Amino acid sequence: MKLTRRNVTAGSVALLAASSIGAPAVLGQAKARVVVVGGGPGGATAAKYLARDSNGAIAVTLVEENETYQTCFHSNLYIGGFKTYDEIVHRYDALASAYGIALARSRAMQVDRDRKEVVLADGRRLPYDRLVLSPGIDLKYDSVPGWSKEAEEVMPHGWKPGRQTQLIRERLDAVPDGGTIVMIAPPNPYRCPPGPYERASMFAHVLMATGRSKARIVILDPKESFSKQGVFMPDWEKRYGAMIEWLGPKVHDGIKSVDPKTETVVTGFETYENCAFVNVIPAQMAGAIARDAGLAPAGGYCAIDPATMKSVADANIVVLGDACNAGDMPKSAFSANNQAKVAAMILRGELVGAPTFPARYLNTCWSLVDTDDAIKVGGRYEPKDGRIAAVETFISQPGESTEIRRQTQAENIAWYDAICADMFT
Amino acid sequence: MGWDGIKLRHTQSPAGFALLGALGLLFAVAPVQAAGDRALGEYLASECTSCHQLSGRSSGGIPAIVGWPEEQFVAVLNSYARKERDSQTMQAIAARLSRDDVTALATYFASLTSKP
Numbered sequence: 429m430k431l432t433r434r435n436v437t438a439g440s441v442a443l444l445a446a447s448s449i450g451a452p453a454v455l456g457q458a459k460a461r462v463v464v465v466g467g468g469p470g471g472a473t474a475a476k477y478l479a480r481d482s483n484g485a486i487a488v489t490l491v492e493e494n495e496t497y498q499t500c501f502h503s504n505l506y507i508g509g510f511k512t513y514d515e516i517v518h519r520y521d522a523l524a525s526a527y528g529i530a531l532a533r534s535r536a537m538q539v540d541r542d543r544k545e546v547v548l549a550d551g552r553r554l555p556y557d558r559l560v561l562s563p564g565i566d567l568k569y570d571s572v573p574g575w576s577k578e579a580e581e582v583m584p585h586g587w588k589p590g591r592q593t594q595l596i597r598e599r600l601d602a603v604p605d606g607g608t609i610v611m612i613a614p615p616n617p618y619r620c621p622p623g624p625y626e627r628a629s630m631f632a633h634v635l636m637a638t639g640r641s642k643a644r645i646v647i648l649d650p651k652e653s654f655s656k657q658g659v660f661m662p663d664w665e666k667r668y669g670a671m672i673e674w675l676g677p678k679v680h681d682g683i684k685s686v687d688p689k690t691e692t693v694v695t696g697f698e699t700y701e702n703c704a705f706v707n708v709i710p711a712q713m714a715g716a717i718a719r720d721a722g723l724a725p726a727g728g729y730c731a732i733d734p735a736t737m738k739s740v741a742d743a744n745i746v747v748l749g750d751a752c753n754a755g756d757m758p759k760s761a762f763s764a765n766n767q768a769k770v771a772a773m774i775l776r777g778e779l780v781g782a783p784t785f786p787a788r789y790l791n792t793c794w795s796l797v798d799t800d801d802a803i804k805v806g807g808r809y810e811p812k813d814g815r816i817a818a819v820e821t822f823i824s825q826p827g828e829s830t831e832i833r834r835q836t837q838a839e840n841i842a843w844y845d846a847i848c849a850d851m852f853t
Numbered sequence: 854m855g856w857d858g859i860k861l862r863h864t865q866s867p868a869g870f871a872l873l874g875a876l877g878l879l880f881a882v883a884p885v886q887a888a889g890d891r892a893l894g895e896y897l898a899s900e901c902t903s904c905h906q907l908s909g910r911s912s913g914g915i916p917a918i919v920g921w922p923e924e925q926f927v928a929v930l931n932s933y934a935r936k937e938r939d940s941q942t943m944q945a946i947a948a949r950l951s952r953d954d955v956t957a958l959a960t961y962f963a964s965l966t967s968k969p
């Protein structure tokens with residue numbers, strides 16, 4: 429535990445409040461216990477801010493099944509050749525050494541809400557006063573007929589980090605000039621609304637840069653429109669000519685089936701045979717641990733109280749990031765990281781009597797279209813009528829100057845470094 | 854260093870120079886603020902640290918904001934709120950900050966030192 433001036437100050441505020449007016453929720457107990465499941469932008473951030481700002485008054489355990497965190501954010505930059513894979517891999521060590529967070533390297537199998545315990549795959553039971561769940565998404569393998577868990581090796585999604593991301597890159601590298609890539613885009617709501625379209629941009633960038641200008645990318649979308657469409661589409665035309673073709677449901681008339689053996693995609697309108705590769709990004713839902721705890725409707729996301737990020741089904745549990753229904757906030761790393769800070773503030777208030785403030789939220793999603801050419805969308809949000817509602821939004825404009833686009837990409841790079849420092853150091 | 858990436862609209866002069874001029878003007882009209890609320894500043898600052906590193910490190914595209922004199926911090930945020938300074942993100946953030954919020958943030962970030 430690093431003793432900085434901030435820690436001491438925050439700690440003494442908490443102590444003062446706890447010993448006088450604060451009325452902490454766990455009176456009489458030595459130390460409040462918070463278990464956090466998931467070491468992504470939601471969970472890692474919540475664990476860090478709870479531990480750091482409570483100056484040891486809260487015992488924080490972070491449960492994460494993977495040894496490293498490999499970011500989906502900027503995985504498209506890896507696919508596009510703008511980052512190495514190593515640059516999107518991060519370690520948890522500093523969370524333990526700098527903030528005294530206990531790391532439990534295991535999969536959380538079950539939440540026993542009555543006994544307030546998390547059951548781990550290694551058999552341990554972790555008791556909690558408050559539980560933070562930020563498990564991200566699970567994929568709906570049955571949402572695309574013909575596709576399956578086994579088929580993800582042949583028709584990769586690349587929507588969860590690690591091997592899947594690398595598979596996409598390998599398959600892209602093997603596309604012949606004149607080959608066709610078919611991307612099946614997901615229905616709302618899903619992780620990273622502009623992500624599929626940033627990825628298509630990166631495909632085109634790599635194909636152009638390697639002299640495969642006759643290859644084409646067909647996006648089959650179940651949605652009538654998509655995030656930043658009004659900026660992406662003119663940019664695609666300007667940068668990549670006719671290489672990227674986007675087809676909405678009225679045009680393709682539904683994705684009827686895929687066949688991994690023959691790399692075929694059948695729509696109501698056309699059959700794409702012998703595809704160079706097919707990138708299936710399926711429908712999504714809250715991670716299993718949150719669904720199995722009964723916090724989400726079947727196949728959906730967890731409803732939360734917008735003022736606190738707490739599950740509406742259980743006031744001892746906070747659900748963050750992709751796994752929750754955050755109203756107008758998109759499922760992004762930025763959102764998850766931002767929501768975690770609201771939750772940490774609220775939980776410190778409850779557990780150690782720290783001061784609390786009205787929740788406010790923020791998001792910005794940058795997308796790279798081509799070298800030094802990025803666009804962004806974002807907004808600020810507040811609790812309103814039982815949901816997180818947008819108060820003000822902003823978006824890049826088509827036809828912006830190269831200087832603005834270059835500056836937007838510089839922001840994107842700086843944001844990535846900052847959010848990773850915010851999560852892991 | 855902290856001024857990189859900040860640009861005033863309607864100006865041909867180098868960003869740093871224009872900024873100093875603008876700040877001088879702001880100092881003249883705005884009295885020096887009293888110290889802001891620490892706990893409020895710490896909470897509000899947690900929103901900033903998604904993009905601005907607490908260590909004061911900066912990867913260029915987003916400026917470092919630790920250790921600024923409080924008056925400068927207040928002046929810069931206020932000029933974003935008035936949309937005199939470019940950055941859609943910062944304009945949206947600044948627009949919802951109350952005077953107390955801005956003071957609290959200024960005090961909080963001024964109290965930190967850069968650890969490059």
Ligand SMILES: Cc1cc2nc3c(=O)[nH]c(=O)nc-3n(C[C@H](O)[C@H](O)[C@H](O)COP(=O)(O)OP(=O)(O)OC[C@H]3O[C@@H](n4cnc5c(N)ncnc54)[C@H](O)[C@@H]3O)c2cc1C
Nearest residue numbers: 466468469470493500501536563564620749750760761762
């Ligand atoms: C291609 C792509 C590009 C993207 N680009 C951006 C971008 O530019 N900007 C942006 O803001 N966002 C981006 N995103 C979205 C971003 O990655 C997610 O929104 C973010 O990761 C959500 O964070 P989270 O904490 O909710 O979940 P996750 O990041 O998924 O973290 C969940 C963690 O929990 C662990 N876990 C899950 N269940 C268990 C369990 N039962 N036991 C133990 N551990 C468990 C997982 O191993 C994982 O580490 C992108 C996503 C994709 C796919």
